[in-house]
Amino acid sequence: MAKKVAFLQGNEAAAQGALYAGCKFFAGYPITPSTEVAEVMSVELPKVGGKFIQMEDEIGAMAALIGGSLAGSKALTSTSGPGLSLKQELIGYACIAEVPCVIVNVMRGGPSTGMPTGPSQSDIMSAKWGTHGDHPAICLVPASVQELYEETIRAFNLAEKYRTPVMIMPDEIVAHMRERIVFAEPGEIEVIDRTAPTVEPSKYKPYDTSFGDVPPLAAFGSGYKFHVTGLNKLPDGFPTTKAEYVQAEEERQVRKVEGNAADIMKWEEYLCDDADIIVVAFGSTSRSARFAVDEARKQGIKAGLFRLITFWPFPEARLLELSKKAKGFITPEMNLGMSHGVVKAAVEGNAPVLGIFRVDGEPINPGQIIDKMKEVK
């Protein structure tokens, strides 16, 4: 049987990916340029017995998301810059209480209301540092409608597998463009569900590390009674200020993600093996970069593209390795140098890193990238 094919907008594809992953709960608040995700979920969720709720603001949406997930539903919200800022306190709550959930954040110009309809890539630092305190961060940055669909499925898998919030951050161009997409057949892509406890309810502890760094999570209403808090906690979920527990728990929460970075990280190397100049790019910018690399090769410049698909955890070890041979790196991005700093730190001074930064609401074009290549000595 031929596969189902459609011509879809990025945001619609994200919603379809969530449904494929078994999402049964959506809580959100409208904001351009992410609203289509909510609109599709409001149509589709009730058809599969799921629940859609439009909350009074993004804080409420994030709160309801965590509540829905704790009650056992795979949960999604969608937002954009200003809404992401409002969600941050409770993203930290989901990190420390270890509640799986997925946040689609479509990147538009900022800070504040900024440019609501203009593309941007300036929320990638918010994904890691937006909420206070030490915490794990997973952030996916797809570059096409197909990839947004597939990465949304993966975002749910990672959230459920590691009991943590996962952010998926298409820029406005990826979220709003329309492309052909091929839907996965049922069973074609693996769908992961959180591990439920097998111990009898009276023995259950929601943070029992004897089961490993990711303890099983019961659902409220499934026969298990337990306590959830945003305070630093003991394995039984109750608050503690005991130094040895607090230190060990914080380290474990970060280790869940950093220690499994190899499983989480994804990137694509295009002509990097013999490249003198490596362009490190993500999202819609990486599409211009690929075009630029092909053009540069025609002009005799040995260029390559390192395309990030996860931004956090960041593949610094691989970039360090490539920096031993490369003569220079270029980081084109729709912000004022966010990935630039991260790439610079990764390559440890082995090669210069030149940035192309745009925050005027216009995409970065291949010509700009080729011009920059010519500056590498």
Next chain:
Amino acid sequence: MSFDYDKYIRPGKLPHIWCPGCGHGIVMKGLIRAIDACGLKKEETAIVSGIGCASRLPGYMDCCTLHTAHGRAAAFATGVKMARPEMNVILVGGDGDGTAIGGNHFIHACRRNINMTYIILNNKIYGMTGGQFSPATPTGAKASTTPYGNPDPAFDIAKLAIGAGATFVARGTAFHANQIDKLITEAIQHKGFSVVEILDDCPTTYGRRNKFKSVVEMMNHLKDIAVPVKAAEKMSPEQLQGKVLTGVLHKEEKPEYTEQYAQVIERAQAAK
């Protein structure tokens, strides 16, 4: 036979953190009696709170308990209830938590008329952070941040709930301990969003600054100002000066939110 509170208290979690003379414990006992009277199963009951002294209550209860972030209990609880409408969902929190930082979630939970019971422990102050004024602090009162007397007017929380659309609203006090469980029982049995405000002035951070000499004096004050709604009907406006009405203040039937959403599901599936 005396009532067995231990059946609902989490083993090993007492003593509680509340000060001697704090009314929050009296409300917890009332809640336990109400849960028992309603026959709620512990594993099918979620107790959700925000942050504050009052919000520590769920930790002592042997149920599914969710201690959230400051002000957000109603929104977390809405998620739990939507995902599992068959669960009994009870919210607990302070006046600051519910009507300042959480005011938006509070009024919208009232508006949706989602079937949950919200118990607001109104001690007139931010207790946990040491006595700053809250939206329930009376004008003129002293708080750590109103050293010259509070310039702000106070909310009437029960009226706020009624105005926002809650379909059951009641008020009691920590002095009238035997009434608390009856009000909460009726609230739990009501289908829709029910609000029970319990006045339990904080002796440590409110009473001390506002010339109450003892907890006993504060309790007597609650006794003096409380007027049951029935009795109030026979009183003149002059006689009601400085009094607060107690008992069931409002009750009406309106469509409940999770039932409304169940109809959305039916319509969506019929159109499929």
